[in-house]
Amino acid sequence: MQYERLVKWARDVLEARGQSTNVKAIWASAECSNQIAQKRVKPGRRLRGKARYQGFEMLDCPYIEPISDFTTRNNKMMLTATAGAYVFLFDVEDETPFEVIYTSTYFDDDVQDLTAIALVPEDKLETWSAFEFACSRAVRPRIKRRRDVYIIGGSDAFFDPTVDWDDVILPLDLKEQIYNDVESFFNEGVRIYKELNLAPFRKLLLAGVPGTGKTMLCAALAKLAISQKRIVVYVSGSDRDGATFEKIQRAFQAVASAKYPTLLVVEELDAYLRGDDKARILNVLDGVESPNNPKGSMMLATTNYPEAIDERLTKRPGRLDRIYVIPPIQDEDQAAAMLRRYMGDQWQDSYIQVVPALVNQPGAFVREVALQARMLAAHNGQTEVTLDLLEQSVESLDQQMQADRDFLMQRRPMGLGMRSSRRSRFGFRSDS
Numbered sequence: 001m002q003y004e005r006l007v008k009w010a011r012d013v014l015e016a017r018g019q020s021t022n023v024k025a026i027w028a029s030a031e032c033s034n035q036i037a038q039k040r041v042k043p044g045r046r047l048r049g050k051a052r053y054q055g056f057e058m059l060d061c062p063y064i065e066p067i068s069d070f071t072t073r074n075n076k077m078m079l080t081a082t083a084g085a086y087v088f089l090f091d092v093e094d095e096t097p098f099e100v101i102y103t104s105t106y107f108d109d110d111v112q113d114l115t116a117i118a119l120v121p122e123d124k125l126e127t128w129s130a131f132e133f134a135c136s137r138a139v140r141p142r143i144k145r146r147r148d149v150y151i152i153g154g155s156d157a158f159f160d161p162t163v164d165w166d167d168v169i170l171p172l173d174l175k176e177q178i179y180n181d182v183e184s185f186f187n188e189g190v191r192i193y194k195e196l197n198l199a200p201f202r203k204l205l206l207a208g209v210p211g212t213g214k215t216m217l218c219a220a221l222a223k224l225a226i227s228q229k230r231i232v233v234y235v236s237g238s239d240r241d242g243a244t245f246e247k248i249q250r251a252f253q254a255v256a257s258a259k260y261p262t263l264l265v266v267e268e269l270d271a272y273l274r275g276d277d278k279a280r281i282l283n284v285l286d287g288v289e290s291p292n293n294p295k296g297s298m299m300l301a302t303t304n305y306p307e308a309i310d311e312r313l314t315k316r317p318g319r320l321d322r323i324y325v326i327p328p329i330q331d332e333d334q335a336a337a338m339l340r341r342y343m344g345d346q347w348q349d350s351y352i353q354v355v356p357a358l359v360n361q362p363g364a365f366v367r368e369v370a371l372q373a374r375m376l377a378a379h380n381g382q383t384e385v386t387l388d389l390l391e392q393s394v395e396s397l398d399q400q401m402q403a404d405r406d407f408l409m410q411r412r413p414m415g416l417g418m419r420s421s422r423r424s425r426f427g428f429r430s431d432s
């Protein structure tokens with residue numbers, strides 16, 4: 001076992017340094033080898049047990065090849081983790097100084113999870129744990145400066161909260177319910193949660209088939225949140241790292257340490273529950289590790305597959321407080337409003353005739369119909385979109401989607417699928 005070799009190696013080092021009495025081998029916090037922590041936790045820092053941290057030295061360990069991990073934050077490369085062997089030095093008032101031999105390493109090539117061990121004098125565990133705590137505090141993402149949107153896992157291009165609330169076209173009562181849920185939580189709910197000794201954290205899920213406006217709703221609610229001086233934390237699973245537990249954890253830490261009320265947006269929550277991290281994510285959603293931001297925080301998650309989210313998640317209140325189904329177009333009024341919006345100043349009253357064909361389609365369908373018709377008209381040198389052209393556009397898109405569905409059903413009889421096939425279901429969605 002790698003850890004046994006490391007403990008034995010550490011004992012030998014300690015002995016060679018003339019300090020080997022009564023040490024305990026412990027699993028330690030991987031943050032002590034993080035270079036951000038090593039820079040921020042300065043020698044001279046006071047720790048519990050009348051002790052002071054006095055700095056560190058790197059050690060050569062035959063079993064560890066030091067390796068670093070970088071991520072980009074705000075366009076800057078940032079060193080986030082380093083595996084290696086170190087000795088940490090401590091002074092204690094009226095006692096002899098002591099040392100802690102520490103190693104962190106990846107035990108497994110597949111799971112990039114750092115594991116650390118340390119040899120700590122038995123009577124100094126308290127001091128050591130204070131040191132570990134200082135290190136993990138130092139690397140935690142902290143929201144200190146006032147910024148409106150924090151993106152975790154991706155660049156700012158992933159989420160652009162510029163959508164106006166009025167541009168989201170949904171059944172009015174549903175829109176109002178969601179709006180009131182958010183506002184009443186931040187305005188009155190936070191106080192009520194606290195009176196009940198609950199962490200003021202509320203979780204809403206927006207569920208629905210692709211293209212009904214869930215992402216748009218998140219963007220519009222984020223814009224409203226910013227106008228109310230709340231912070232938005234957006235977690236994206238679309239970058240290279242995918243939908244990982246680590247991102248959710250980072251997001252929760254950011255939310256907890258924010259000095260402002262916070263809206264946390266997690267898109268495609270189901271993707272996080274597909275991998276090995278499922279149990280950990282459920283645990284977090286369970287509330288065990290709910291972020292406790294005294295100003296209040298709300299999680300807004302989206303999914304196409306509420307049934308893929310563990311059934312316990314949707315059945316058990318507490319894990320998610322409310323599920324709002326964001327439906328396709330419900331009636332002709334809604335369809336007409338949507339078509340008017342996407343035809344813009346090209347609108348003609350005769351278009352009302354295609355409206356019945358738009359009911360039960362997602363909003364994204366109407367947008368694409370309108371875009372396609374307008375582009376074709378321009379391409380043909382027509383100055384206006386004729387009703388005929390609009391009708392053709394509806395028909396061809398409808399057929400194309402049916403063909404897509406048939407194709408996918410043949411290839412994927414089990415129902416739930418991978419992201420890639422989900423995306424191609426609505427082949428026309430190119431911008432989101």
Ligand SMILES: Nc1ncnc2c1ncn2[C@@H]1O[C@H](COP(=O)(O)OP(=O)(O)OP(=O)(O)O)[C@@H](O)[C@H]1O
Pocket residue numbers: 167168169170208209210211212213214215216217303304338362363364365367432
């Ligand atoms: N309810 C709506 N009101 C206005 N426009 C809409 C609506 N629904 C969809 N659209 C249009 O379709 C585009 C795609 O919708 P959006 O990305 O919000 O769907 P989604 O529900 O998040 O889909 P997915 O589940 O695939 O992520 C939007 O950018 C918008 O232009």
Ligand SMILES: [Mg+2]
Pocket residue numbers: 214215216267302
């Ligand atoms: Mg979406």
